[in-house]
Amino acid sequence: MSHSPISHSHTAKRYPLQTAPGQGEAIAINDYVRWLRSPLPMSLNHINCYLLRDTGGWCVVDTGMNGDAARQQWLDVIESQLDGEPITRVIVTHHHPDHVGLAGWLCDSHRVPLFTTEAEYLYTCALNGASGDASRQGPYWEVTRYFNQTGISDTDRNALLDNKDYNHLVSSVPTAYHRVQDGQRLQIGSQQWEAITTRGHAPEHLCLYSRELDILISGDQVLPEITSNVSVSPTAPADNPLQDWLQAHATMARRVPDSVLVLPAHQLPFTGLHGRLQEVVAHHRERLEALLALMDRPKSAQALTTELFDKSLEPFQNFLAVGEVVAHLHYLLAEGRTKRELIGQVYYYGRS
Ligand SMILES: [Zn+2]
Numbered sequence: 613m614s615h616s617p618i619s620h621s622h623t624a625k626r627y628p629l630q631t632a633p634g635q636g637e638a639i640a641i642n643d644y645v646r647w648l649r650s651p652l653p654m655s656l657n658h659i660n661c662y663l664l665r666d667t668g669g670w671c672v673v674d675t676g677m678n679g680d681a682a683r684q685q686w687l688d689v690i691e692s693q694l695d696g697e698p699i700t701r702v703i704v705t706h707h708h709p710d711h712v713g714l715a716g717w718l719c720d721s722h723r724v725p726l727f728t729t730e731a732e733y734l735y736t737c738a739l740n741g742a743s744g745d746a747s748r749q750g751p752y753w754e755v756t757r758y759f760n761q762t763g764i765s766d767t768d769r770n771a772l773l774d775n776k777d778y779n780h781l782v783s784s785v786p787t788a789y790h791r792v793q794d795g796q797r798l799q800i801g802s803q804q805w806e807a808i809t810t811r812g813h814a815p816e817h818l819c820l821y822s823r824e825l826d827i828l829i830s831g832d833q834v835l836p837e838i839t840s841n842v843s844v845s846p847t848a849p850a851d852n853p854l855q856d857w858l859q860a861h862a863t864m865a866r867r868v869p870d871s872v873l874v875l876p877a878h879q880l881p882f883t884g885l886h887g888r889l890q891e892v893v894a895h896h897r898e899r900l901e902a903l904l905a906l907m908d909r910p911k912s913a914q915a916l917t918t919e920l921f922d923k924s925l926e927p928f929q930n931f932l933a934v935g936e937v938v939a940h941l942h943y944l945l946a947e948g949r950t951k952r953e954l955i956g957q958v959y960y961y962g963r964s
Pocket residue numbers: 706708813814832
């Protein structure tokens with residue numbers, strides 16, 4: 613398999629819209645699509661949400677994280693940027709709080725339906741319930757064991773097990789939803805959007821592709837500069853999500869042409885989809901080789917993470933980084949290029 617980052621047959625990455633929408637503003641991408649930014653209280657300080665012209669109003673795609681500033685942003689946009697028309701429905705690409713966080717609030721206060729895939733809906737419900745449950749019963753044994761097996765410190769482990777952020781960052785989850793399936797064509801106003809679902813960053817992530825408008829709403833599946841987190845989750849400790857993620861890139865390249873304008877969930881809209889897909893695949897293949905190079909002797913996932921990132925990270929960033937390293941290690945295990953040994957409670961990974 614070729615590891616070259618960009619084939620010359622693909623167009624170079626370009627950013628046709630240089631200025632992001634400001635507070636309370638929605639920018640027209642064309643007659644059918646508007647773009648707004650919702651604030652996030654973290655180093656990645658925004659998420660892009662999109663509005664699609666629907667019959668009798670506007671369909672929201674992704675909602676932002678639950679919080680006062682993000683709610684005010686929606687109130688301002690609805691009041692002043694949608695030609696006096698209402699919200700007709702809410703589509704969510706996946707269950708992460710910056711995407712689904714205000715879906716419950718928007719759907720309930722406007723009495724409009726939620727559309728998403730089955731797995732993303734069920735994950736939203738499960739995580740919202742599960743962390744509440746943990747506060748009463750203590751962490752589940754296999755989750756604790758997963759943390760211990762990575763070699764993560766007791767302090768970090770306990771901070772993560774105590775984390776109830778999902779409940780704060782997601783407003784109440786609607787107890788009904790409309791299922792979107794892969795390949796389905798959603799009629800939104802006069803336009804048809806094809807649903808493309810992928811696995812790796814999330815279990816059934818939803819992208820929307822319009823052939824007529826030559827636009828892809830990509831969620832976190834395709835981002836122009838940063839790479840989406842691909843982690844083994846403590847709730848599925850034996851998964852191989854990197855395999856799913858690489859498969860997802862092949863799916864996107866097969867089903868969406870290079871000509872599209874990509875509307876991503878973070879950073880700026882861009883063209884040059886196929887080159888970007890190849891860049892991300894190359895990035896993960898480089899990471900696999902970098903990990904193998906660090907295995908001069910058997911090391912824990914935490915030790916490999918610390919060496920790979922070459923700095924200490926605060927607990928949640930470290931959790932994401934360790935999860936991503938474990939994802940790469942599971943991929944190497946499945947390929948037979950790595951072996952591991954359980955010593956005490958910790959897995960040590962070496963070359964096979
Ligand atoms: Zn995400």
